[in-house]
Amino acid sequence: MFRTALRNVLAHKARLLMTVLAVMLGVAFVSGTLVFTNTLSNALQNSSAKGFDQVDVAVTAKSQEDKGNTIGKTPELTESLLDRSAQVPGAASAIGVVNGFTALADKDGKLIGGGFQSQGGNYWGTEDTRYPLVDGHAPSGANEVLIDSETAERAGYQVGDTVRLSVDGPVIEPTVVGIFTTDDGNVAAGGSLALFDTATAQKLFGKTGTYDEIDVRAAAGTSEEALKAALDKALPKGQVETTTGTQLADDQAEVISSSMSGLKQGMLVFAGISLFVGTFIIANTFTMLVAQRTKELALLRAVGASRRQVTRSVLIEAFVVGTVAAVAGLVAGIGIGAGLRSLMGTLGATVPDGPLVISTGTIATALAVGVVITMLAAWLPGRRAAKIPPVAAMSSLHAAATTKSLVLRNTLGALFSGAGVAVVLAATGMDGSTGQAPMGIGAVLLIIGVFILTPLLSRPLIAAAAPVLRIFGVSGKLARQNSVRNPRRTAATASALMIGLTLITGMTVMAGSLQQGIDRMASSSLRADYVVSMANGNELSTDVDKKLRALDDVTATSPLRNAPSRIDGETEYLTGVDGSSIGELTELPLDSGAFKVGGGQVVVDDDTAKSHGWRAGSTFTAHYEDGEGQRLTVAGVYQGNEMIRGIMLDNRVLTPHLTDPGDMQVMVKTADGASDATKDALEKALGSNPAIRVQDKQDISNEIAQMFTLILNMVYGLLAMAVIVAVLGVINTLAMSVFERSQEIGMLRAIGLDRKGIKRMVRLESLVISLFGGVLGIGLGVFFGWAAGELLASRMATYELVLPWARMGVFLLLAATVGVLAALWPARRAARLNMLTAIKSE
Incomplete structure (x- = not known):
C-alpha cells in the first residue's frame, strides 16, 4: 500500500501541483512571519543591549504613592546624590543623565523623527563613552549641540551647520559642533537625538541641578550585584531604586519581545486564514482525486485491502505532498522574511543590522503546519472512500449523496448559523470591552454554519x-x-x-x-477653528496661549490644562479651561444642568458623573496637587467623547495650586475662520516651531x-x-x-x-x-x-x-x-x- 500511494503521487503530479502551491503559500506566510519577527526582535534586542554596555547600575527616583488626600511627589536626583553615588565603594564613575523631548527640524523646517522619537539629552564630556564622536568636539554653552550620525545623514547636516530645534519654549538655533554614533533604539527606529552640555540640558528640560537617572560604572573586580548592594546601603531608602545594567537589558528585551508578539500574532492570524482557505482546496483536491480512483480503490478492496489500508494510502499521499509543500514553503518563507526586512528599510523604517534568524522552532512549525494541515484535509475524503463497498464503487452507485446525509448537513448548518447570528446579536447589546469575545465566537459559528449550508x-x-x-x-x-x-x-x-x-x-x-x-x-x-498641541503629546508652555491670545485675528482661546487631584480618596484628573471662552470653543450636548465654568462651578462628563453618582447640583471636595482642598459644585453634566471628557474647571481656580503648569492643547477661534493663510499666521506667531502642531478640524x-x-x-x-x-x-x-x-x-x-x-x-x-x-x-x-x-x-x-x-x-x-x-x-x-x-x- 505504501508503494501504491507513492506511485499515485508520482502519477498525478499535475493534479497535485495546485495543492502543493496552496499549502506552500500558507506555510511560507507562517515561516516568513516567524523569520521576520524573530530577526527584527533579535536585532532590536542586541542593539538595545549595547546601549546598556556603559551602565553597571542605574539609579532612578522612586515614585511615591498617593496617600489619603495627598498626591505623591517623585523625589529629585540632585547633584549631592550624584556625588554620593560616585564615592560608593566599588564605583569607578557616575554620570548624571538628563533627557526629554527635543524637536529637531530638517532644512525645510519639518520635524525629524515623527515626534515621539525626537529626543534630547546631555553629553557628559570626553569620558562619555555612550556616544562616541565621529566628527567635531563636545558641546559647550547654549549655542552648541551634537546630533546623531543617522539624523545628520538623513537631513544633510554637517559640523558647522545651524539647526532649528525646540525643547519646551521658543525655537533656538545652535550650531552643530559634533556628530556621534549611538545604539539608541529611538534613533534605530528613525528618530533623532540631540545632545547639549549638562548645564544647558538641565536648563532646557527644566531640571536645573537635577537628573533623570544616574548611571554608575563598577571599578575593576567589582560585580554589578556588589555595586548595587553598596548603592542601596549608601543612598536614601524609599527615595531611589537601583537596577543593574543586566536587568535593564533583560527588561528592555522583554518589552521588545512583548511589542513584537502583537505584530507576530497579527501576521499569524492572516497566515492562519490563508491556511484555513487552503484547507478547502486540499480537501477538494483529494475528494476529486479519490473520486477519480474509485474503481482502483474498489479493486484494492476486492483483492484484500482493508478500509484502514485504503485510508492509510490516501494519508501517505497527503504526507508526501504536505512534506514537499512544507519544505518549499519554508524556503519561500525565509525569502519573505528577508524581503520584509529589506522592505522596511526602503519605506524609511531603520532596522538595526543583524543576522537572519531561522530558529529550530520556525523550521519545526513550518513542517508541522504543512504536513498536519494536508493530512487533516485529506483524512475525510480517504475515510469516505474506504467506507464505499467494492461492488458499489465499481458501478459508481455511490456518487450521489444520500438524502439522510444532506438533511444532516443542512440541519447542522442551520444550527451553527442560527447560534452564530444569535450570539453576534447578543454581543451587539453589550459594552464594547465585554462584547468582543462573544462577537468573535458568534462570527466563527456563523462562518462555519454558512460554509456547511453553502451547497x-x-x-x-x-x-x-x-x-x-x-x-x-x-x-x-x-x-x-x-x-x-x-x-x-x-x-x-x-x-x-x-x-x-x-x-x-x-x-x-x-x-x-x-x-x-x-x-x-x-x-x-x-467650535474652535484650530487646536494647537505638541507633536509628541507632551505639555505646551503656558506662553503659547499668551502669544495666541495677543493676535488681532484671534477672537477666543482656551488652554486645556490637565492636573491630578484626589477626590473621595481616588486619583481623578481635572481639566483646567478658560471659563469665559470654553462655551464659544466647544459644543457639548448637556444631559442636565447648565454649561457654566467659573469659581467653584464645574461641568462633568456623563461617564465620570455616573461613576461618582453626581448630577447637576451635586458637590464634592477636590484636593489639588499642593494638598489644598476645595468644595466644587457640578453646574452641568455633558456628553463626553474621545476628544473631550473629564471634570472642567476654570484655570484661574486650578493654576495657583500647580507647581509647574502646562497645557495639553490650546483651542483657538479666529475672526476669519480656518484657512491656509490663518494657519500660517498662527505658526509664524509661535516661531515656526517644529515641536508645535497647529491643526484644524480636518487635520x-x-x-x-x-x-x-x-x-x-x-x-x-x-x-x-x-x-x-x-x-x-x-x-x-x-x-x-x-x-x-x-x-x-x-x-x-x-x-x-x-x-x-x-x-x-x-x-x-x-x-x-x-x-x-x-x-x-x-x-x-x-x-x-x-x-x-x-x-x-x-x-x-x-x-x-x-x-x-x-x-x-x-x-x-x-x-x-x-x-x-x-x-x-x-x-x-x-x-x-x-x-x-x-x-x-x-
Missing part, C-alpha cells in the same frame, strides 16, 4: 444568474448546470473566496463608518484616519494571500472538473459545440462560482461590519454605519476577475481536448 445556498443563488447566462446560449446553460452539478465541490471552492472577502468587506465597513464618526465628532464637538480627522488607513492597507495586503490561495482553488476545481468531464466535452464537440463554446462554458462556470463566493463574502462582511460597529457605537456616540457601495462593487468585480483569470488555463485545456480520445476516455 444548499448554491442552487437558488446560482439559479438567479440564469437570465444572464441565457444570453450566452448553450454555453451559458451548460455552465449553470455544471455549477450546481456537484454542490459540495462548488461550495468548497466558493467558500475559499468567501472568507477572504468577508474579512475585507467587514474591515472596510468598519473603517469607513469609524472615519465618519470621527469626522462628525470633530465637527460637532469643536485632526485626517491624522486619526491615517492610522486606520494604514491598518486597512496592511489588512488588504495580508488578505491578498488568502485571495491568491482562493484563485488556486478555483483553478484546481475547474481543472479537475474538466478532467472528469473529458468524455462529456468530447461528446459536446462531436455534436457541434466549437472550441470557443467550450472555452466560454468553462469561463462562465468559473465566473458563476466566483461571484457566488463573492456575494456570500460581501453579505457576511456587511453583517459583521455592522455588528462590530454596534460595539463601537457604545463608546462613540457619533458612530454611524456607512456602507461603502463603491468599494463593495470593486470587491464584486475582484471576485469576477478571480473567476475569469482562474478559468484561463482550464478553459484552454478543455478546448484543446481531442474529441475522439475524450469520447473513448473513462
